Amino acid sequence: MAATVLGLFLPTFLADPYLVTVLVRGLTLGLAGLAVGLLNQQLGLVSFGIGAFFGLSCYAFSILTTRFGWGPTAAAAVALLGVIALAALLGAVVVRVKALSFVMVTLAIAQAFFVAAGLAGLKDLTGGDDGLLVEFSGELAGLRQSDLLDPESAWPLVWTVVVVVVALTAVMVRSRFGTRLRAIKQNEERMRYSGFDPYRDKILVFVVSAAIAAVAGVLQALTQGLASPDILGFHLSGNALVAALIGGSATVIGPMVGGVVFAFGQSALSDSGNLQFFVGLSLVVVVVILPGGAVPATIRWTRSAARRVKDRLL
Amino acid sequence: MSAAQVLNGLALGALLTLLASGLALIYGLRHVMNFGHGGNYMLAAYLGTSVSAVAGFWTALVVVPVAMFGLGVALEFAVLRPLAGRGPIELAIVLTGIAWMLQNVIVAVYGPQARVMATPAPLDGVVQIGEEPYPAYRLLLIGFGIGSVLLIAAWLRFTRSGLHVRAVSARPDTARMAGVDTGRLGLLVVCLSTAFAGLAGVLAGPYLAVNPGMGDAILITSLIVVVLGGIGSIAGAVVAAVVIGFVQVLGDLVVPSVAALVPYLLLVVVLVLRPRGLMGRVIV
Numbered sequence: 001m002a003a004t005v006l007g008l009f010l011p012t013f014l015a016d017p018y019l020v021t022v023l024v025r026g027l028t029l030g031l032a033g034l035a036v037g038l039l040n041q042q043l044g045l046v047s048f049g050i051g052a053f054f055g056l057s058c059y060a061f062s063i064l065t066t067r068f069g070w071g072p073t074a075a076a077a078v079a080l081l082g083v084i085a086l087a088a089l090l091g092a093v094v095v096r097v098k099a100l101s102f103v104m105v106t107l108a109i110a111q112a113f114f115v116a117a118g119l120a121g122l123k124d125l126t127g128g129d130d131g132l133l134v135e136f137s138g139e140l141a142g143l144r145q146s147d148l149l150d151p152e153s154a155w156p157l158v159w160t161v162v163v164v165v166v167a168l169t170a171v172m173v174r175s176r177f178g179t180r181l182r183a184i185k186q187n188e189e190r191m192r193y194s195g196f197d198p199y200r201d202k203i204l205v206f207v208v209s210a211a212i213a214a215v216a217g218v219l220q221a222l223t224q225g226l227a228s229p230d231i232l233g234f235h236l237s238g239n240a241l242v243a244a245l246i247g248g249s250a251t252v253i254g255p256m257v258g259g260v261v262f263a264f265g266q267s268a269l270s271d272s273g274n275l276q277f278f279v280g281l282s283l284v285v286v287v288v289i290l291p292g293g294a295v296p297a298t299i300r301w302t303r304s305a306a307r308r309v310k311d312r313l314l
Numbered sequence: 315m316s317a318a319q320v321l322n323g324l325a326l327g328a329l330l331t332l333l334a335s336g337l338a339l340i341y342g343l344r345h346v347m348n349f350g351h352g353g354n355y356m357l358a359a360y361l362g363t364s365v366s367a368v369a370g371f372w373t374a375l376v377v378v379p380v381a382m383f384g385l386g387v388a389l390e391f392a393v394l395r396p397l398a399g400r401g402p403i404e405l406a407i408v409l410t411g412i413a414w415m416l417q418n419v420i421v422a423v424y425g426p427q428a429r430v431m432a433t434p435a436p437l438d439g440v441v442q443i444g445e446e447p448y449p450a451y452r453l454l455l456i457g458f459g460i461g462s463v464l465l466i467a468a469w470l471r472f473t474r475s476g477l478h479v480r481a482v483s484a485r486p487d488t489a490r491m492a493g494v495d496t497g498r499l500g501l502l503v504v505c506l507s508t509a510f511a512g513l514a515g516v517l518a519g520p521y522l523a524v525n526p527g528m529g530d531a532i533l534i535t536s537l538i539v540v541v542l543g544g545i546g547s548i549a550g551a552v553v554a555a556v557v558i559g560f561v562q563v564l565g566d567l568v569v570p571s572v573a574a575l576v577p578y579l580l581l582v583v584v585l586v587l588r589p590r591g592l593m594g595r596v597i598v
Contacts, residue, residue: 046403048410093585100347100402101545104537105585111534112578121571234530238410245407277418283411287404288397 004163011152020151022263024223027162030247030259031216032240034169035209037249042173042181042205045095045102049110050240053210055232056113057083057217062227063125065136072140076218080211087210088203095202107234114233131228134221148222158219162256165215170252172208181205213240242279245286248293257295317443319563325452325521327559328459332514333532334539334551335466336507342483342546343496343503346394349406352533353413354508358382358515359524360420363429366519371434375516382512386505394504413529421526431519455517462510463552470548475502483546538581544594554592 011020032054039045060079064070070078094105117126126132136145140157147153172178184191184198191198221227230236239262247258265282269275282294290297333355340348348354358378365374393412397405432438433451440447470476478499481489490496522528539558543550558577565573584591 046407093582096589097585100406101541103403103406104347104541105581108534108538108541108578108581111531112575115574115578116572119571119574234534238414241407274418274422276421277415280411280414280416280418283414284408287400287407287411291404 007159007163008156010159011155017152020155022267023260024151024154024158025266026260026263027158027256028216028219028223028259029236029239029243029262030256031162031165031219032213032236033243033247033255033259033262034166034252035213035216036240037244037247037252037255038169038173038212039205039209040244041249042178042185043095043202044185045099046241047106047209047237048103048234048241049106049108049237050209050213051232051235051237052106052110052113053083053087053213054217054220054236054240055110055117055227055229056086057214058221058227058231059117059126059132059217061218061221062132062134065221066132066134067125070136071138072136072145072222073138075136076140079218080214083214083217084207084211087207091203091206091210095199095206107237110233110237114229117229117232126229127227129229131226131230134225134227140222145225149225151223154223158223161215161219165212166252166256169208169212173252177201177204238279242282242286246282246294248296250292250296254293254295258293261295316446318446318448319567320560321443321448321452321456323560323563324459324556325455325559326562327556328455329514329518329521329532330536330539330555330558331459331552332462332510332517333536334543334555335462335548336510337536337540338543338546338548338551339466339479339503340507341540342548343479344394344500345402345546346405347402347537347540348409348507349533350389350409350413350416351507351511351536352529352531353416354382354385354511354529355515355518355532356420356526356529357385357416358512359431359519359528360424360429360515361512362516362519363424363431363524366431366434371431371516371520375513378516379509379512382515383505383509385512386508387501389508390501390504394500413533417526417529426526428523428525431524433520451520455521458513458517462513466548475499479503535577538577542581542584542591544591547591547593550591550593557592 010023011017014020032050035053036047036050039047057079060082061072061075064075064078065072090109094102094109097105116122118129119126120128122128134145138144140148143154143157148157180191180196181201184196184201188198217231220231240259243258243262244255245258246261247254247256249255265278266275269278286294333351337348337351340346361378361381362371362374365377369377393408394405397408400408433449437450437454439450441450441453442448470480478489478494481492482494482496482499486496518524518528518532535558539554540551542557543552543554558580561576561580562573565576569576
């Protein structure tokens with residue numbers, strides 16, 4: 001609790017404002033990672049296409065504000081509700097397929113949105129391949145667009161949103177609903193015979209995951225001021241998957257840490273032009289050597305190393 | 315629909331057939347979906363541009379698939395065998411990671427710009443189909459598509475190893491008990507699949523643009539083909555590849571503004587109405 005309150009004032013402790021920029025990017029990606037991790041942890045499904053929902057809400061917000069002059073609060077609300085409605089429709093189809101097909105189908109859905117954003121007929125709305133620069137007047141939670149584009153003044157909003165989403169997700173995972181989901185993951189057949197409705201529960205968690213990604217998408221539009229086709233396709237979906245894998249999806253904090261680790265890695269490596277190589281490498285390493293996540297593994301190692309040191313000293 | 319449009323549908327279908335049948339072969343035998351297939355295809359296209367620059371297109375068309383057959387050996391022993399105990403999704407993630415690394419290496423070696431591969435003589439002209447002129451090279455593509463389907467069908471139907479592949483796909487344990495060497499068979503299937511990706515990559519050179527993103531786009535379309543056809547069914551993959559080829563071309567005619575989205579809509583429709591895919595035995 002104290003940590004979450006202290007987090008609000010994090011920028012004042014950080015000497016370098018660039019760190020805040022990277023943290024905002026990392027937490028936004030972390031939320032997308034949480035959306036991936038939630039599906040994985042609760043249903044054993046891996047999504048290769050979370051960018052569909054992340055990008056759609058980012059685009060919806062950007063189009064409503066920039067093209068139609070909506071205020072940011074109304075645009076954010078409509079973007080979230082729109083994604084939730086669409087996820088309910090898509091979820092009704094995709095949660096029926098088997099685990100491996102789910103990977104392929106989610107990938108195809110994200111690609112479909114990626115293609116749609118680049119369609120010539122929609123260029124007036126989406127800006128085509130160039131993307132769309134977000135412009136709006138009015139305030140969101142007392143912040144103007146210029147404040148939101150400045151990471152330090154946007155930080156309290158970003159932090160609050162992240163804490164609320166993570167806390168709500170943690171509550172859901174610990175609730176009876178979460179227990180039911182893990183039971184479905186273990187043995188769906190038996191749950192059906194016991195009088196539960198796994199199909200409805202699976203759609204519900206698919207929608208929750210999409211909603212988390214949609215929150216991240218709105219944050220992206222607010223803090224980066226840009227909606228580009230990148231965020232709809234494989235690119236963002238892959239990065240979110242990496243964030244979830246690095247942090248491990250066993251806890252709700254894991255993907256957030258993974259997102260921040262990814263963002264720092266990204267800012268350190270992007271100049272070299274070999275970022276994608278390291279992203280691919282981290283996928284391989286995490287899955288092959290550190291299943292469960294690199295961050296949890298590091299914590300385990302540190303603890304056992306600390307214990308060994310203590311044993312030797314005492 | 316004119317003759318040229320039918321041929322366009324077949325040309326795209328041929329390319330997809332080469333890729334999707336490779337995916338379906340491995341899946342049928344090993345229950346591995348090769349998410350690195352697009353990367354292999356892209357690698358082959360780039361190798362194709364290099365080899366053609368030195369020794370000409372026709373040499374590349376032979377050399378690159380043979381080299382890719384060799385790469386299949388590496389894939390089998392360095393990745394698939396050591397990770398044989400892992401789930402199909404973990405393998406999918408690892409293969410994706412390897413494809414991304416490969417993509418980065420290709421950009422580092424060849425640069426990010428698209429490369430042009432000249433249409434080889436004597437196919438750089440047009441032929442008259444009825445009244446219309448049609449690019450001769452696309453007929454080669456169609457020929458290779460049909461040829462590869464016939465080859466795979468003949469192999470599966472008439473040879474001992476083909477029989478074994480069918481046996482292992484249907485009943486892996488029984489086949490193994492009956493003395494089928496699944497290890498050797500698995501290796502053969504992986505190598506054939508990468509060789510086919512090699513063939514597709516070189517053939518795609520003069521037909522599509524050779525660029526670092528080419529693998530991602532066609533991988534997704536090939537995966538859609540595999541799901542549409544019925545996961546693991548080679549016949550289904552062939553049918554679905556041709557269907558997607560035609561649907562693309564038809565879409566360009568009827569609804570040009572949203573034609574690019576048609577394959578994805580088709581995927582959703584098939585999943586709703588027929589979750590097993592067109593010819594699959596199991597529900598995807």
